[in-house]
Amino acid sequence: MTAGTDTGTGSATRIRGISPADWDAVAALEAAVYGPRGLSEGRAALEARGEASPSTCFALHHELRLAGYLLAFPYPPGRCPDLLRPERTAHRSDNLHLHDIAVAEDLRGKGYGRTLLHHLSDAARAAGYRRISLVAVSGMDTFWAALGYRPQPGVTPPPHYGGDAVYMSKTIREGRPHGAQNPRAPHDTHH
Template sequence: MADTVRVRPLADEDWDAVVALERDAYTGLGLSEGRAALQSRAAASPDTCFVADVGARTAGYVLALPYPPHHYPDLTRTEGTAPALPPGNLHLHDIVVAPGLRRRGLARHLLRHLTGTARARGDERISLVAVGGTERFWSARGFVAEPGVVPVGAYGQGAVYMSKSVRAHPAPSPSTTLREVS
């Protein structure tokens, strides 16, 4: 049976599900941040943070916020109130899909939505720190490794900073168009 997928802005009532998804994804890597840090990152840029619903279930989320190139959130701290940055680089801090719903295209769907959002904001690049052996996944989506940016241990063993242009490969603009996942 197929369920409808919808990407929408992250809302206050989503936090229990987001925290559980983040904990399940990152605790084994020693990278789980907890509710306060996650909420501070979303508060820094609420227009670039989304959830994906499959039917009535929160199936995944993405947290992204403006950061200068070659910079990224400190996992040991919450985001402070910083001056608003002009568009340029949108840092994809977290993208998580529920374990039972992986390998169905939901992460790609969230990434397309985020790419369209970055383009609409006027950003030129999206950056991220690939953790837990995900560099190959991100490379397949156009991200290029920039070794040496992330200090050893800051994001776990083998973490690598990566980025891609949002202008190089046009993607569909953000949409709340529903599609089916089976």
């Protein structure tokens, strides 16, 4: 989305696409949030995932700092990205996989995460996606269930997501995809 999108959480807060200058702050926030759980991927993996679908990866800026981010990209339903290696391919799919969302500790519980999720849902619908999937980790499946995500029987996330990981998805648009804005053809995002 464009810079200056009103988040509804205050005039000093903006959501926009992730820029090259954001990646150091994204990697630091990711390490702070996911590192203690053994789930940190590092900058190279995060950047590769962001480059796979820049139109569905967002930075939340609050009072002149990166205070949150969200990474989502097309991925086949029922499958999960490998946390142990960067993926350089954007898949053709009507499923958008919410891979990562993080908000700075001092802003948690104030609606910024939900604002990022609403922003993603709006962008996903506009681009023609039918569903959003995710892997709930660290016992967060009840949180995601309250937001309408449902466990998908028969889909077991790889062990590196943790023993309590649950693959979940939510339908955001009924019927067939309406266009080719994205889902897009696979391609290598690195030169």
